[in-house]
Amino acid sequence: MKHRIIALAALVGLFSSSCGTDRDAGKTAEKQNAAAQELTPAEYVNPLIGASTSTGKAGIYHGLGKTFPGATTPYGLVQVSPNTITGGDNGSGYSYEHTSIEGFAFTQMSGIGWYGDLGNFLVTPTTGTLHTARGKEGVAGSGYRSGYSKKEEKAAAGYYAATLTDYNIKAEMTAAPHSGMLRFTFPENKKSRIQIDLARRVGGTSTRQYVQVVDNHTIKGWMKCTPDGGGWGNGDGHADYTVYFYAQFSKPFKKLGAWKADIPKNWTRKREDIESDRYQERVAKAAILDSVTTLEGDHLGVFAEYETRKDDPILFKSGISFVSMDGAEKNLQKEISGWDFDGLHKQAVGLWNNALSAMNVSGGSDEDKHIFYTALYHTMIDPRMFADVDGSFTGGDGKIHQSNDYTRRTIFSGWDVFRSQFPLQTLINPKLVNDMVHSLLSLADERKKPYLERWEMLNAYSGCMIGNPALSVIADANSKGIARFDKEKALKYAVQTSNEFGNGERGFTVEPFGISNTLEYAYTEWCTSALAKSLGKSDIAKVFEKRGQSYRNIFDKTKGWFRPKDKAGNWQPWPAEGRMQDGYGCVESNPYQQGWFVPQDIPGMVTLMGGSEKVATDLTTFFDKVPENMMWNGYYNHANEPVHHVPFLFNCVGKPWLTQKWTREICRRAYHNSVEGLVGNEDVGQMSAWYVLAASGLYQVCPGKNRFEITSPVFEKVTLRLDPAYAKGKDFTIIAHENSPKNVYIQSAKLNGKAHNQCYLDYNDIAAGGTLELTMGPQPNQKFRK
Structure with missing residues (x-):
């Protein structure tokens, strides 16, 4: 089922007579195409793409896209979104196949597994009997959750709406960067209310809460979230943060009620605990307090009760901060001074149109545009701003800091996003790249850590996944000349990080994940070398250049592939499945998939593997055996990151037409304008960034080297808006003449009007601005192969 946002103008001509002439039909088609072109970028966005965690439909425990459909702004601190589940491996808190909504939270994560986190400050409009527990899905009246109408669910850039059928309440939401607003349209009822579960958290629970009544329409408070309450990695991700709020109701309340659950001190509060019946029974039997002015506890909720008439609107807004209650108040006052919901929604759409205009596409189908602009939208959620409107933020040392020369950011899904998300941002948003590097360097200073974190979340050194991806981002920014951070400090941390987590003098890494780690460390050790070399540190560069060749130490010539070693340097036993054995020295992959990862030295890798022809044949098998879906x-396995660069390796072995063929196939078969439109986790922008780049006709296999592969664009024209503070040019345009679903092969190319006979570009060619023209055809031109 597809959920498409369609402008009314796009319907012109749909109901004209089927008895018209071919010319009439052509004119109708032209009108429809013209109408489609009139849509703004934000109108193409469908936030429901990927909004499913279903493991059944994915065929693997990782599930599908795991995106959230709610309202947010570009890289905003706040995301006001529906939550359908607490617990399980449901990082976004929402999954389309669920039949009920628990409420609407003000913070969310996008496209992640590992049980997730955030989902704080859950607001639910209800009527009738007060429920203090969320209840069970499918059991009406068991809690405050409600069924909702799928037909009336709407999701768009900066807006979400659903009708809660148990209460006959329409809920709408929109957002500003640090704050959000909900509009509830109530039925006639003497016991209507807005209730807030302060304990709620996607992957567990907040462990301490506080609320204070400011006046008869305002409350403020905080929610403390520690590893003891589960969250990121069910506590193993070390997330430890406090969410502060300053919230107001449009209709004054006579009094604010509360509930307080008695959770025994000896009970643990991880994910599996708060999911248990005994825990939920305690919450369901929470003491209800008729009126409070201040309250602190371990499991709290509050509610404002009203008598409503039919179609009575009550609005609710809140500023959110990770610094203080005063910060939350300042955020709200700066961004949402009144109660103009529609005006705020319009403002959010404006922010999205401005952000999404960093790229413009024409040609392709209407479906392609929905997929493209939604993918671009998903790349603009993280790394999100972490500072308040005044630039203040809570540092890794727990102290309040001020960022004057950069925006403090958080949620760096390093192992995923160094591959496509950050290379994309270097083109369209280089300031964001610098912000993230500043943030990682400062965090290491604040935490007094000798190394840079690989998967940062709200100041936590979570240690999630493998490798040293921050070094890739640093080296790439430096190579492209867009680095605006302390390079000497970056090199210091790169060296320390590589020494702390790397192949070292031994030249390989042992289990677990001996193949994956050895290959990824070899790449980031090369990144350290490249950074050192650019800074004139030849002694450091020499050491890490050698380590960048460590991949050779685990290549077994007798097997013709990479193979893990034990501590003594002996080969691990070769499995019966050979390089197809999942988990054999690899994380979330097999050796066949992981073994292609030597981006820093592709010629060396190809030589080890037997030369270009043998590699091309092996790559062809690798793709030919992929299932249609x-x-x-x-x-x-496009559903996971280790292979994302592999389609572009055909460019490197003299068969670029196969890169062109397979990137178009992946764009067609792995991305759709539907809830199941992503074949794997979105992974904080990575899955979508791959599509944005590939559909544009470009891809960077090795961040840190300025080579961008050229491939077959989905669109007839793609324009990238360049940042004049970082690039010489105003924009860079890719034109694909005669492009179509059949004409996927590049026949010839021109760069700024001159013949271009290479299947790649240098970053500086892009940053200088100009035009790459491709002429497309239905058959490969094997002379276009350099």
């Missing part, structure tokens, strides 16, 4: 599989 491209769901999780043992060959080219």
